[in-house]
Amino acid sequence: MFAIADGVVEDRSAPRTYLENRLGDNFDAAKVDALLDGAPEMVEFFERKTALKFVPGAKIADIHGDTPGAGTGHRSVGPKPVSLRKLGPDVAALLRRQLYETSFLGMGIMAGPDLQAFLHSTRSPKAFVHCGVRVTKHMFDLATKRRGQQLVNGTALVGMMLRSALDLGVEIRVKTSATSLQTDDDGRVVGVRLEGPDGAYSVTATRGVVLATGGFAQDIDRRRELFPRTPTGNEHWSLTPKTTTGDGITLGESVGGRLDRTLASPVAYCPVSIVRYRNGKEGVFPHILDRGKPGVIGVLANGKRFVNEALGYHDYTLAMVEQVPEGEEVCSWLIADQQYVRYLPLGMAKPLPIPIQPYLRSGYLTRGRTLRDLAEKIGVDPVQLEKTVAAFNIGAVAGEDPEFGRGTTPFNRGSGDASNPWPNPSLAPLQKGPYYAVKVVPGSFGTFAGLVTDSSSQVLDDNDRPIEGLLAVGVDQASVMGGHYPSGGINLGPAMTFGYLAGRELAGAKTVGAHA
Structure with a gap:
């Protein structure tokens, strides 16, 4: 319904072709057809009958853009942001809080323009004002309600569904x-x-x-x-x-x-890093955004890249699981330079003006004056890491990744940074030390x-x-x-x-x- 409203009319044969090519032997025609026929009905039903409202995903491309039938947008929807105040105290009593590791100070950030504003808060006056307003409201909510009131993404989805269920008299039994x-x-x-x-x-x-x-x-x-x-x-x-x-x-x-x-x-894999807090607790951070940003690469202990980092999180982790030699710990390292960490997030570590020192003190991030120094600290082959970065830099300056084709699809480029000064929004050289690394392990x-x-x-x-x-x-x-x-x-x-x-x-x- 959203695509049609935007003037986009796509025959279902295109996404079906894409899925048939991607799923291969696991393609189940009856189930895929049920999904393709049922999804538009589902969205229209919830929009019409319940408190759940959606926003269009007009710019969300399919992950494998080189596959026949791949789309560049208008195939996804997301939940519309909603205020917890509007949903009511009965919903608030049942609703889990935003996962802290995917928030900023416990505040959820909406995928799309909201997220882009936070990523560019130090580079755009408009983005800075947007973030200032959001953070100020969140601090007020914490002071008055002891939790954020602006729900986004999955929290908004569940909140609106809870509101609808309660309105319809559905009995929800917790601790059961x-x-x-x-x-x-x-x-x-x-x-x-x-x-x-x-x-x-x-x-x-x-x-x-x-x-x-x-x-x-x-x-x-x-x-x-x-x-x-x-x-x-x-x-x-x-x-x-x-x-x-x-x-x-x-x-x-x-x-x-x-x-x-x-x-x-x-x-359903996702690469994650383990965050250790001062109170002794641990958190799990999903690396959804940083892998595809210009100026970061992923390497194994041998110092070599092993995948197009800007593919989906499942693809990155699956490649890591498959390519780490038997007998070795399944992990990789995301590597970035000083220029990157000033402007873009590396795992839990946020860009300026958020200080990076707590993550260095806890060991979450490792810093080295040079690539060799960093490699020796994290147990990665130093000679090979230098070779890997040198080869990557040559391609990045030209806007190319000859080894893995990063930045060649709409999904890759959309995962990058449109304000990147280099030719490809997904690629930038790692040139200026000190250098930083975060350890990534298999999650889901x-x-x-x-x-x-x-x-x-x-x-x-x-x-x-x-x-x-x-x-x-x-x-x-x-x-x-x-x-x-x-x-x-x-x-x-x-x-x-x-x-x-x-x-x-x-x-x-x-x-x-x-x-x-």
């Missing part, structure tokens, strides 16, 4: 876990056993049960079994809540469902592997027969992307779409048993 599914003599799922603050009890499901518990990214045993290069299950740092331990998948398996083990990857935004379902989200048994009364959506459902990451939002978009389709399916389903 599902312990088992209940079936009738024919094997149909007819209820669920719950454990809450007041003890155990059962709820009858007259139409069906939908599993949507957030996947298993925090299940150490499943990580050890399914994630590559994770021998103990602890060599992975997920950004998901600690409660995402695969409860829904376990419930589905208990009545005959099965986990899809055929996907290209079981996990969630899991791809989930319960096998049909295109209606009904869970299937070992014989590919639907288990009556049981559906799975979100990341409890095996990813329609087949373990690939072709575009932004490929977990949330399908979760919203198949959740909508499952709800529509159940609304028309025949009721079974007494009303709960």
Whole structure:
């Protein structure tokens, strides 16, 4: 609907072609068609019927722009920013706070113009004023409400959905876990056993049960079994809540469902760094933005680049997992020079005027007077690092990356910096010391592997027969992307779409048993 409003009319065959080329053997025509048909319906439904409102992603390009069918925009939407004051105290009582590592002083920053203003706050008077107003309002909110009131991105999405659910009389039970599914003599799922603050009890499901518990990214045993290069299950740092331990998948398996083990990857990777705070706690920072900015490269312990850093976060981490030699710690280092850290973020370290010293003192960042000095401090081959940077610089000055083709696609260039003085917005030489490094390890935004379902989200048994009364959506459902990451939002978009389709399916389903 947003694309049409902007005068863009695209036949669904183009995104379908893109997905068919990217997913390869994991392309499931029925599920992809259900997604492409259902997503516009889902957006229109929520816009029309609920408090959830969207903004267009007109400039968000598909990640692999050299693939047939790739789009340069108008295929994505995001949640519209909203005030927590408007949503009400009942929503505030239920809503998690913004993940601190992805915020600025606990304040969420909206992808798009808001983010660009913060990245250019010291280089543009207009951006400086914008940031000053945002920070001042946030400080007032902290003083009066003890939390930020401007919700953006995923927090806004959940907040508006919560408001809608409460308005419709949906009962949300917190501190309550599902312990088992209940079936009738024919094997149909007819209820669920719950454990809450007041003890155990059962709820009858007259139409069906939908599993949507957030996947298993925090299940150490499943990580050890399914994630590559994770021998103990602890060599992975997920950004998901600690409660995402695969409860829904376990419930589905208990009545005959099965986990899809055929996907290209079981996990939606993201490169992360570990932040150590003065109180002894640790945080996990996702490297979404910095990798594609001009003046930063990623290297392995051998001192060599290993991937186009401006690709998606899944691609970067997957390459790291695959290319670090067996027996070595799976990690890489993002390297930048003094010019870069003055103007752009390197992990948690923000550009001027935010001081960088706390990150140096904690060991989060490492600084070296020269590339050789830096390499010796972080355990990277110093001779090779010097060669790598020298070769990269020659190409960057010319706006080219002969080794990996960085900066050749709309997604690469969009991940860069339009104000970059060098020819390519994604490339700049590393020339001026001192030099800085941050260590990056494998993390994730969630899991791809989930319960096998049909295109209606009904869970299937070992014989590919639907288990009556049981559906799975979100990341409890095996990813329609087949373990690939072709575009932004490929977990949330399908979760919203198949959740909508499952709800529509159940609304028309025949009721079974007494009303709960």
